[in-house]
Amino acid sequence: MIERYKRSIISKLFVKIILEKYYKMNTKEINIVRDQYGKPFLTKQNMELNLYFNISHSGEWVVCAFSDCEIGIDIEKIDTYSPKIAKRFFSHNEYNTFLEKSGRERDRCFFDIWTLKESYVKALGKGLSVPFRSFSFSFNDNTITLRSDIEKSHWFFKQYEITSDYCLSLCARANDFPLNLKKIALSE
Incomplete structure (x- = not known):
């Protein structure tokens, strides 16, 4: 519980540092607020900014987009994980x-699908x-396809390999993902 709390604090600080360093914003004028669903967004002196962000953390990683x-x-x-979770939350095709996988490949598949689902729900806000069963992902030749009953507009997805022990997925309205991620050490 304490570690999760520390990662939560670090992630908020991380957002402010990025806003200052890369977006040249004075974070004393920026507020991070949450909407009715808990999605964070930025405001400046009672106006919403046209800059979207999202945060996630797990284990030793805190990530921002x-x-x-x-x-x-x-x-x-x-x-x-429990295979019961996959059966409960995955679509028939995802399941x-x-x-079809076994061993470590099955573990990886589970978290690939799970992080895609989480990233999509977080992007929707x-x-x-x-x-989670109201939408589904399929994989074909390194292409990730979404089928959704709730959202008909286009979304784009990308997965990154940080280490062999983690899965990371991004979801966005635009298909302009960076080729590589920028890693920033906590000491920076």
Whole structure:
């Protein structure tokens, strides 16, 4: 619990540092507020800024994504899980894709799908009010395709390899993902 609390504080500080360093904003004038679903957004002197961000943390990582459009990010440490969770939250096709794998490849598949789902829900900004089974991902030749009953507009997805022990997924309205991520050590 304490570690999670520390990561939460670090992630908020991380956002402010990035805003100052890369966006040249005076963070004393910036507020991070949450909407009714808990999605964070930026305001400046009672006006919403046209800069979107999202945060996620797991294990030793805190990750942030910034964009001029809606964005969601999720990172998860690949760990043990209950196959019952996959059956409960994955679509029929996702679950079958998951079952086709074995061992570490199955673990990776589970968290690839899970982080995609989390990033999408976070980008939508509606929190857990969006049932995970109401949308589905499929994979074909390094292309990630979303099928959704709740959202008909286009969303784009990218997954990054940080280390072999973590899955990271990004979801955004625009398909302009960076090729590589910028890693910033806590000491910076």
